[in-house]
Amino acid sequence: MAKISKGVRLEHISKIYRDPKTGRDFYAVRDTSLDIEPGTFVTLLGPSGCGKTTTLRMIAGFESPDEGEIFLGEEPINALTPNKRDTAMVFQSYALFPHYNVFDNVAYGLRLRKLPKAEIDERVRRILSLVEMEGMEARMTNQLSGGQQQRIALARALVVEPGVLLFDEPLSNLDAKLRVSMRTEIRRIQQTLGITAIYVTHDQSEAMSISDRIVIMNAGEIAQTGTPMQIYYHPDSAFVADFIGEANFLAAQVMGMENGLCRVSIDGREALVETARAMEVGQACQVVLRPEAILIGDKGLLPCKVELSCFMGSYQNYHVRAGDTLVKIADNCPINKKIYRVGDEAWIGFDKECAHLL
Amino acid sequence: MVAAGAQGKRLDRRKLFGDPIMVSTIAVLLIFLLLFILYPLATLLVDSVFSRETGFTLDVFTRVLSLGRFRTAFTNTLQLGLLTGVFSTVLGLMFAYVDVYMKVRSRVMKKLFDVVSLLPVVSPPFVLSLSMILLFGRSGLITRTLLGIYDSEIYGLKGIVVVQTLTFFPVCYLMLKGLLRNIDPSLEEAARDMGATRWKVFTTVTLPLLLPGLGNAFLVTFIESVADFANPMLIGGSFDTLATTIYLQVTGAYDKVGAAAMAVVLLSLTLVLFLIQKYYLEKRTVATLTGKASRERMLIADRSVTRPLTILCTLFSAFVILMYVSVPFGALFKLWGRNYSLSWVHFEYIFKYGGIRAFRDSFLLSLIAAPITALLSMIISYLVVKKKFRSKALIEFTSMLAMAVPGTVLGVGYIRGYANGIFGTGLLQGLYGTGLILIIVFVVRSLPVGTRSGISALRQIDRSIEESAYDMGANSGRVFMTVTLPLIKDSFFSGLVTTFVRSITAISAIILLVTPKYLLITTQINEFAEKGKFGEACAYATILILIVYGSILLMNLFMKTFGTSKKIREAQKNG
Ligand SMILES: Nc1ncnc2c1ncn2[C@@H]1O[C@H](COP(=O)(O)OP(=O)(O)OP(=O)(O)O)[C@@H](O)[C@H]1O
């Protein structure tokens, strides 16, 4: 692709809507700042109604921010209409033109740019081969399967070589299997072309698998930004920890710092845990543990009683009670291990690298 | 919190102004609507309370209100609207109920219903008055020739109510049919299950659910009836309504100011009814009947119920069709009432005296008005459904307002507003008496219908389809031409034909504005009927019906071949 892709910068963006029922104004997006490097794949992730679509539509220009400024590259674009912005959006409903065939759909943006016919043909052909849809040029869009429609929507957005690609839940209308293969496809194409992509989803495994960076949103605000690994293992807040995957929270108390590690006491038993922040001695805190990070065995840190034991294929799922806390455990490769039954007594423990302090 | 969305609104506005096509479209629209809908109506109001000599005064109103003629006309109008409204709604309900709820075996029945609901659309709104006179008048085929009644009196309230009911009930039938289809059958089945009789189910479930819809249908007919000019003119005899009184005040008494005051009264009446209908009943109708029926309805097959109702409907349909059929025969019989031998004399006569001109003028003016209206209403619906800007509410309201304005009122408004130019300054005076003003009247009269169907067509289109075109770099004009319009092509064509049909059959506003330079079919029919030359009037009406029916056939043919729905249907077949 000839063009250099552009970065996107949001500076203190807000969007205020009026609730049609109560007539009251509320922030759909509030004071959001974000810096997206050129060529990266950034995912906006969050529960329904948290403002992901609104943010994306402000970048595309369909909504105008009520506060703040949006930059595309170095250019402020608040006052530009969507057709003047160097963005291309892939919609959840695909939004293919039902009165055009595949070729005309993909060529639409190129024809607007008044390119010579030969170049249009060439570029459409190239992009269709990239999304593996050659030979379908003459089909009407309603003669395509969902996955094929999605590819055409992607091709139509890619062919104009936009500075930024925007996706609003592009895969949510597809079945689970197709979703997985399409997301790999999107990631592959994005990396081949080195294009900046902003992707909205509320499927966390989708976000994990394709993003360079994930932006977690909650109630109109950004809760945390980071790589998938950072977000997963080092959530900044209970919300993020709970939203991404499953998390166990163990109440603890800080005993002291030892060469970058934090010594905490859980139910009177001491353990070392990694932490990003300095903690004060005596402070109450929570140890965050992923289900697969907990080890269950005949000895360990804390005693517990098994309340649920369930074979899931690749792992054994346990719910155990340690003190008053319910702890969920995913014990991988159960075939090699001892299986505990409901009512059994056991011990749980964890490696210090896998735990995280909040 | 900042002042609610101030920056966002400012940016939205800047984006709007960054799009010159959009801005100029909105500007042109606003000017058109202001100039040709709001201004003439405002003129009427100003005219009737303000004069150059005395300033603000209620003298005109006092004078008009004290006219016995006017008072009678007012009560007559209300009486007429009420009767026509009730009869049309009840008849419409019966037809709709039979259509939706009854197991009707014969295909003929269904066909009959279709014909009955199509006839008023394809015929000028006053042909039934002609048939009424032909069949039941003093020399009527049924009254005199068959029954030997020599003093039959159909002129007056009775005649108008019959004619208006037959003309307007199909509208109620279509409206109520749509609503009945939306009633979830399980509601009625639940009542039936608990032991209610069919009649009980109808009165305790169906009817209450339908009540706002019935009110809606009643008011729509009421407005139509009150606004109707041609039927009371032809068959009213000495029974004057507001519409005819206004017309006579202009053409007979040469009292244009008095006519303006009367027009204000008539307009207030229809406007109030319209506002109730639009903002109160329409919403409630939607609220009680949400969404689609969940399942097919078990049709009533019980003979004791279906038989009487279907027979009633069939007889009725047959009667309506008989009424319409008598029009071409009225044109073909040598002398109705005396000499029932077939002859072309009436056709020959009209073509010898101005017939060709009338057809040419009517055809040409309507043909020009149709595409303008169709495009204009699509643009308005596009703006209303898809865009946000400040004057949007004004545009939507004004174009819908035209629905509530009786043609006669609009006609008087144009006379007062344009005869001496805008605000009496002579500006645009050249418009008055031209074909252009007739075209404008056609456009204004059909705009609400086109806009309404455009809006409902556009609501079906997923917003993101247009957004993606916009996003890829198309400006709003481009988006409209390459994406929106092709997607609502069907609605556009039917709008085109509907407008054409409405224009070529229009009379109420036109009759006040037309000058001898133009000869129009509808005014010719009116003229001949007034003179008692029913043969010629029928000849005109027959040809008019043929033209209209022809254009509708053409439209259906066109939509079958080129329509979007056809393309998609085919694609699905192949795919
Ligand atoms: N045009 C609008 N007018 C009023 N409120 C709106 C409008 N659009 C969105 N909202 C509200 O703004 C909030 C954020 O909406 P948004 O569509 O951005 O959520 P989302 O994160 O995309 O959710 P989802 O995952 O369900 O798509 C919601 O509370 C929504 O109801």
Ligand SMILES: [Mg+2]
């Ligand atoms: Mg969304």
